[in-house]
Amino acid sequence: MPHYKLTYFNLRGRAEISRYLFAYSSIEYEDYRIEQADWPKIKPTIPFGKIPILEVDGVILHQSLAIGRYLARKTGLAGETPLDQALVDAIVATIDDFMSAFPWAEKSPDKKQKVFNDLLTNTAPGLLQDLDNFLGDKEWLVGKSVTWADFYWEVCSTTLLYLKPGLIDDHPKLLALKNRVKALPAIATWIQQRPETTL
Numbered sequence: 165m166p167h168y169k170l171t172y173f174n175l176r177g178r179a180e181i182s183r184y185l186f187a188y189s190s191i192e193y194e195d196y197r198i199e200q201a202d203w204p205k206i207k208p209t210i211p212f213g214k215i216p217i218l219e220v221d222g223v224i225l226h227q228s229l230a231i232g233r234y235l236a237r238k239t240g241l242a243g244e245t246p247l248d249q250a251l252v253d254a255i256v257a258t259i260d261d262f263m264s265a266f267p268w269a270e271k272s273p274d275k276k277q278k279v280f281n282d283l284l285t286n287t288a289p290g291l292l293q294d295l296d297n298f299l300g301d302k303e304w305l306v307g308k309s310v311t312w313a314d315f316y317w318e319v320c321s322t323t324l325l326y327l328k329p330g331l332i333d334d335h336p337k338l339l340a341l342k343n344r345v346k347a348l349p350a351i352a353t354w355i356q357q358r359p360e361t362t363l
């Protein structure tokens with residue numbers, strides 16, 4: 165088994181999907197969490213200057229969704245057929261587009277709050293309805309078994325609910341999917357054991 169080292173901040177953020185995949189697959193890894201204060205020193209040493217990165221026996225993989233897709237493929241959670249894999253990728257990208265629209269590093273609290281409020285009030289409802297329509301009465305977002313698209317929904321919706329409690333109240337099927345993921349034993353154990361962070 166390769167030596168895995170995941171480097172990110174002490175946040176769920178863009179690394180949590182990989183942590184879920186490691187937990188679900190029982191693959192051992194180093195969950196290396198850097199202090200925000202140390203980032204300016206570390207950033208120049210990172211290819212492309214962004215985290216998370218996953219080191220696989222010293223080979224550095226960057227981009228959170230590339231890392232997630234790599235782990236999902238190793239874990240059998242990428243989708244059963246090429247078409248299902250494409251559907252999984254499309255759902256992951258759709259959720260990620262929305263999460264990426266938040267100005268997480270905005271220094272002005274007023275500007276940050278204004279954009280966050282606009283996204284949560286005016287953009288989120290359309291996305292939630294589209295996801296609700298796509299899920300329909302299925303157990304999982306794609307195919308007959310859980311995929312990393314379901315994990316990504318749970319990871320990102322946790323942050324969205326922290327930002328706006330009640331945001332998903334009009335979508336009981338999406339909440340039920342979130343709870344199905346949280347009820348997976350390995351995920352439940354990780355959620356119970358992981359460091360408590362707000363984001």
Ligand SMILES: CCC(=O)N1CCc2c(cnn2-c2cccc(F)c2)C1
Pocket residue numbers: 175176177178260263264265268269320323363
């Ligand atoms: C200073 C940086 C920061 O506060 N965060 C980084 C980005 C982030 C956070 C929480 N979720 N999230 C995220 C998850 C997935 C996709 C995405 F684009 C963003 C918190």
